Amino acid sequence: MSCTMDSPVQIAFGVHRNPLSGKFHGSPRMDGKHPTGRRRVFVQTETGCVLGMDLDRTDNVHTVKRRLQIALHVPTDESSLTYGDMVLKNDLDAIRPDSPLLLTRGLMHRSSSTPCLSPRGGDLQQKDKSGPIEVLGLSDRFAVTKQQVKEIVKAIKIGV
The missing domain is CATH 3.10.20.90 (Phosphatidylinositol 3-kinase Catalytic Subunit; Chain A, domain 1)
Structure with a gap:
């Protein structure tokens, strides 16, 4: 399953x-x-x-x-x-x-x-080398979260 x-x-x-x-x-x-x-x-x-x-x-x-x-x-x-x-x-x-x-x-x-x-x-000092974040979901409940993630990604890209 x-x-x-x-x-x-x-x-x-x-x-x-x-x-x-x-x-x-x-x-x-x-x-x-x-x-x-x-x-x-x-x-x-x-x-x-x-x-x-x-x-x-x-x-x-x-x-x-x-x-x-x-x-x-x-x-x-x-x-x-x-x-x-x-x-x-x-x-x-x-x-x-x-x-x-x-x-x-x-x-x-x-x-x-x-x-x-x-x-x-002991692992907190390691740098994050992960790829992009994708929020998965089919519900309207995630609309606010998706918007926040978009804003965070935008801020990361400009170096904030």
């Missing part, structure tokens, strides 16, 4: 029973409780896609990334899985049921004090 819909947050409702098989199952939750040894987490990618998945005790960061790669067709190489301000290395024991996780790539991580992505402290 690709995340190309209009909403900034997309939700995928398929959960892999086995990360390498194509078999799916629904949530095994009954009355808000998880079966013994299982917990449900919600992983958000940088594109805004969210996947709810059930974790076994044997699952690790690699299996979570593999499930995301299969279900959402997102690259997971050179990415990290973040829980709060903690980058998960391999062990998922610190994660509580119904926790939000974030899959990030490169120099970005989610700040616990703000709901947006922000650069890590």
